[in-house]
Amino acid sequence: xHYLLFFITLFFPFFVVAAxxxxxxxxxxxxxxxxxxxxxxxxxxxxxxKTNPLAELQATIELFEGNDTTKQCVFPARxxxxxxxxxxxxxxxxxEEYDQFKADLQPKDVTLLFTDAYMNNPSSMFGHTLxxxxxxxxGTQMLAHGANYGAFTGEEAGAAYAIKGLFGLYFGGFTxxxxxxxxxxxxxxxxxxxWELTLNFSQEELDFMVAHLWEIGQTQSRYYFFxxxxxxxxxxxxxxxxxELKLAQKFKTWVIPLDSFKAxxxxxxxxxxxxxxxxxxxxxxxxxxxxxxxxxxxxxxxxKAKDYHLSDELSMAQKADVWExxxxxxxxxxxxxxxxxxxxxxxxxxxxxxRSGFKDKGSIAELSDGKNPIQAHESKxxxxxxxxxxxxxxxxxxxRPAYQSLTDNDYGLIKGAQINFLNQEWRHYAExxxxxxxxxxxxxxxxxxxxxVMFRPxxxxxxxxxxxxxxxxxxxxxxxxxxxxxxxxxxxxxxxVRFFALVNNRLGYGGGIAHNSYGxxxxxxGALWSWHSWRxxxxxxxxxxxxxxxxxxxxxxxxxxxxxxxxxxxLSGEFVDTKGKNAQEYSLGLRYYF
Amino acid sequence: MKKIYLLSAVAAGVLxxxxxxxxxxxxxxxxxxxxxxxxxxxIPQVLAVTTNGTFGTQTFGITxxxxxxxxxxxxxxxxGRMLLAFLENNMEQFAYDAAQxxxxxxxxxAGILNxxxxxxxxxxxxxxxxxxxxxxxxxxxxTLSIMQLA
Numbered sequence: 001x002h003y004l005l006f007f008i009t010l011f012f013p014f015f016v017v018a019a020x021x022x023x024x025x026x027x028x029x030x031x032x033x034x035x036x037x038x039x040x041x042x043x044x045x046x047x048x049x050k051t052n053p054l055a056e057l058q059a060t061i062e063l064f065e066g067n068d069t070t071k072q073c074v075f076p077a078r079x080x081x082x083x084x085x086x087x088x089x090x091x092x093x094x095x096e097e098y099d100q101f102k103a104d105l106q107p108k109d110v111t112l113l114f115t116d117a118y119m120n121n122p123s124s125m126f127g128h129t130l131x132x133x134x135x136x137x138x139g140t141q142m143l144a145h146g147a148n149y150g151a152f153t154g155e156e157a158g159a160a161y162a163i164k165g166l167f168g169l170y171f172g173g174f175t176x177x178x179x180x181x182x183x184x185x186x187x188x189x190x191x192x193x194x195w196e197l198t199l200n201f202s203q204e205e206l207d208f209m210v211a212h213l214w215e216i217g218q219t220q221s222r223y224y225f226f227x228x229x230x231x232x233x234x235x236x237x238x239x240x241x242x243x244e245l246k247l248a249q250k251f252k253t254w255v256i257p258l259d260s261f262k263a264x265x266x267x268x269x270x271x272x273x274x275x276x277x278x279x280x281x282x283x284x285x286x287x288x289x290x291x292x293x294x295x296x297x298x299x300x301x302x303x304k305a306k307d308y309h310l311s312d313e314l315s316m317a318q319k320a321d322v323w324e325x326x327x328x329x330x331x332x333x334x335x336x337x338x339x340x341x342x343x344x345x346x347x348x349x350x351x352x353x354x355r356s357g358f359k360d361k362g363s364i365a366e367l368s369d370g371k372n373p374i375q376a377h378e379s380k381x382x383x384x385x386x387x388x389x390x391x392x393x394x395x396x397x398x399x400r401p402a403y404q405s406l407t408d409n410d411y412g413l414i415k416g417a418q419i420n421f422l423n424q425e426w427r428h429y430a431e432x433x434x435x436x437x438x439x440x441x442x443x444x445x446x447x448x449x450x451x452x453v454m455f456r457p458x459x460x461x462x463x464x465x466x467x468x469x470x471x472x473x474x475x476x477x478x479x480x481x482x483x484x485x486x487x488x489x490x491x492x493x494x495x496x497v498r499f500f501a502l503v504n505n506r507l508g509y510g511g512g513i514a515h516n517s518y519g520x521x522x523x524x525x526g527a528l529w530s531w532h533s534w535r536x537x538x539x540x541x542x543x544x545x546x547x548x549x550x551x552x553x554x555x556x557x558x559x560x561x562x563x564x565x566x567x568x569x570x571l572s573g574e575f576v577d578t579k580g581k582n583a584q585e586y587s588l589g590l591r592y593y594f
Numbered sequence: 595m596k597k598i599y600l601l602s603a604v605a606a607g608v609l610x611x612x613x614x615x616x617x618x619x620x621x622x623x624x625x626x627x628x629x630x631x632x633x634x635x636x637i638p639q640v641l642a643v644t645t646n647g648t649f650g651t652q653t654f655g656i657t658x659x660x661x662x663x664x665x666x667x668x669x670x671x672x673x674g675r676m677l678l679a680f681l682e683n684n685m686e687q688f689a690y691d692a693a694q695x696x697x698x699x700x701x702x703x704a705g706i707l708n709x710x711x712x713x714x715x716x717x718x719x720x721x722x723x724x725x726x727x728x729x730x731x732x733x734x735x736x737t738l739s740i741m742q743l744a
Contacts, residue, residue: 139705143702180680328690349689349726352722352726361694
């Protein structure tokens with residue numbers, strides 16, 4: 001009995017110390033509200049470790065008191081955690097694979113990368129974030145490593161992919177690749193800009209991040225497109241290194257990659273450097289823009305004729321510019337599958353052999369500065385205002401959780417791209433004292449991308465919404481559910497004006513018409529004008545439909561004046577020319593982005 | 595003697611890398627590209643599927659995923675292997691920089707070879723026609739010529 005008491009008094013204080021679960025431990029175990037985000041059972045040493053951080057801490061202390069070095073080698077960050085708090089006596093074992101990992105990475109810094117939106121892939125429309133472990137190796141950061149958190153998806157596409165992604169039926173995990181591979185994927189193949197935000201980590205924090213990446217790299221977790229996605233996991237990773245940041249906590253319901261990037265950028269003392277790495281397409285466009293008229297003319301002829309013997313009207317430096325740009329364009333065409341391999345190689349080397357004969361640099365400097373997405377407006381939008389519809393005055397409130405519409409400020413975002421997600425508009429008609437939901441956009445995507453001398457992108461749009469509509473025959477308002485897809489092209493006139501033409505297919509349900517459904521074909525002609533703080537959109541869409549009530553010409557316009565990054569004021573108007581009673585409305589709204 | 599050693603070192607690298615060539619996909623090569631080989635049960639199993647065993651080295655034409663599908667997926671190994679892996683994935687950018695006599699890939703190659711980048715840049719531009727003697731040059735030839743040049 002005495003002995004027992006002796007043991008209790010001797011060891012109890014030790015366990016009390018050990019049993020203290022602090023902020024750092026919770027962050028290291030990825031605990032959020034008492035449960036770990038990590039789903040692999042192998043991440044937990046205690047049976048109820050996923051929900052019991054204390055038990056997990058005790059089990060971790062036990063692990064490092066024991067001799068199971070294989071298992072110890074899986075948890076180097078936990079060891080560092082215990083070591084810092086004096087909770088471990090033994091040395092960390094020799095771990096061949098982990099040592100090799102560190103030897104390959106030769107870590108120097110941690111950088112958060114943001115790749116901008118890629119409109120051609122639904123899962124990339126909001127951009128993407130990943131980590132880079134910068135390297136001490138001689139040379140450049142091309143030899144660093146990207147650590148990407150992503151879903152391990154199968155071959156399935158479309159609906160199955162979306163449903164699985166939404167409901168956590170995929171698992172996510174980390175993959176590590178050399179940074180040059182990441183550059184190729186994003187800059188050179190998908191033509192997306194990369195922004196590099198280097199974090200201000202101490203040596204200790206850097207070591208901890210690498211150790212923790214090793215731990216997490218061996219786990220998988222359920223992947224949810226909107227909430228537990230690529231960006232969310234990176235926030236938890238950064239929190240694990242600096243728990244007081246609590247970055248992940250702010251993103252409980254959904255994480256938009258750019259929002260997470262901004263959150264990191266805005267944390268005081270967390271970032272030491274930002275760097276821009278333009279996409280191949282942007283580099284080409286920049287070079288073309290910087291050329292003299294003469295260079296441009298000769299360049300156009302050369303790429304058209306695929307003959308790179310350039311006229312001597314140009315100086316050698318000017319020729320070098322043309323060859324360099326032409327080479328990048330040939331690479332672009334190859335990636336876009338517009339060239340045969342043989343022809344591609346022939347052209348590539350013709351250009352380069354000519355270029356290699358000239359020793360000096362070309363006259364055009366590489367693109368080095370872009371529009372920083374951190375300066376883009378916030379992604380949620382609230383609109384308050386009022387207007388008149390068919391002679392009736394109303395007040396309105398609109399709420400849009402994400403992300404960007406054609407007339408919103410496009411600074412730091414893609415011009416001509418729109419993603420309105422779950423946007424809803426409520427109206428109160430004063431005279432009748434009636435509150436109605438006027439419109440609900442489940443999703444509205446537009447990609448209005450200009451065709452030019454070199455690039456021929458397809459413009460497209462997709463709409464899924466429910467909207468109040470005035471039936472021209474009985475003049476009553478009804479709800480219509482609409483689904484629309486359209487495709488076409490756009491071109492720029494100068495720097496400020498973009499014209500587009502799209503053919504739209506519509507299917508709808510409701511509207512107080514016979515059989516409640518309609519199909520329609522429309523031609524959407526529009527212009528988008530951007531000038532300083534002004535964004536003006538005007539569209540005309542004549543459409544023929546299976547129901548005569550939907551055969552109509554719709555005119556709509558929007559003028560948005562940008563007051564500040566997160567404030568603007570917009571005037572919108574719509575006129576629907578139908579076979580019966582026409583419908584018209586205009587409204588004024590103050591837009592606030594938050 | 596040195597040359598034979600180099601050749602065999604590079605050849606070993608080729609074997610290691612080329613057996614894992616795979617098609618590009620945006621998530622890399624799935625689990626096969628994970629750095630944590632052998633630690634978790636599923637991975638060795640998946641590796642067997644992702645490695646399609648194609649033999650042959652990378653020729654000119656941008657691809658990604660060659661390294662991503664390496665079971666290690668990392669910058670690793672000695673000078674020869676590292677240079678080969680780098681050139682396999684960056685031959686187009688390297689050719690571009692070589693023709694201009696400067697650029698990020700030349701700096702990187704100079705770093706891998708531990709030589710002065712400016713000297714190397716000049717040598718590479720001067721020898722552009724030797725390095726890229728044929729349009730069908732492959733990464734092994736290119737690696738060997740650069741190692742001889744440097």
